[in-house]
Amino acid sequence: xxxxxxxRVDSWLWAVRLTKTRxxxxxxxxxxxxxxxxxxxxxxQAIKVGDEVRVRLHGIEKVVIVSRIIVxxxxxxxxxxxxxxxxxxxxxxxxxxxxxxxxxGAGRPTKRERREIERLMRGSxxxxxxxxxxxxxxxx
Numbered sequence: 642x643x644x645x646x647x648x649r650v651d652s653w654l655w656a657v658r659l660t661k662t663r664x665x666x667x668x669x670x671x672x673x674x675x676x677x678x679x680x681x682x683x684x685x686q687a688i689k690v691g692d693e694v695r696v697r698l699h700g701i702e703k704v705v706i707v708s709r710i711i712v713x714x715x716x717x718x719x720x721x722x723x724x725x726x727x728x729x730x731x732x733x734x735x736x737x738x739x740x741x742x743x744x745x746g747a748g749r750p751t752k753r754e755r756r757e758i759e760r761l762m763r764g765s766x767x768x769x770x771x772x773x774x775x776x777x778x779x780x781x
Contacts, residue, residue, distance in 0.1 A: 651684035
């Protein structure tokens with residue numbers, strides 16, 4: 642059986658299990674989340690051995706070097722042999738846990754809540770005019 646020298650990037654991403662479906666791989670290409678050798682590519686772009694593929698899925702960037710071309714989906718151990726993973730390590734869990742998250746279904750923040758959020762993000766002290774002592778003019 643003859644080994645292929647090129648394959649569609651969406652087909653290869655699906656075959657090596659970087660995406661769950663081929664349509665998800667196509668959507669990632671269409672959305673500009675896939676780069677081959679630093680260039681954004683369409684789903685039909687041909688890749689070859691030695692190409693650097695960068696894929697951004699669910700906020701995490703994967704950087705892989707193509708070491709073998711396949712177009713049929715294979716098991717995870719075989720798929721892992723088809724690329725060399727050069728991805729940066731994921732951020733520590735403490736950093737992810739510290740990110741502010743709004744409760745699902747809470748809707749948009751009100752103007753007051755938005756100002757409180759901005760104040761927290763900036764770290765500036767609260768300036769509330771209601772608590773500033775007023776000078777009362779004397780009648781006389």
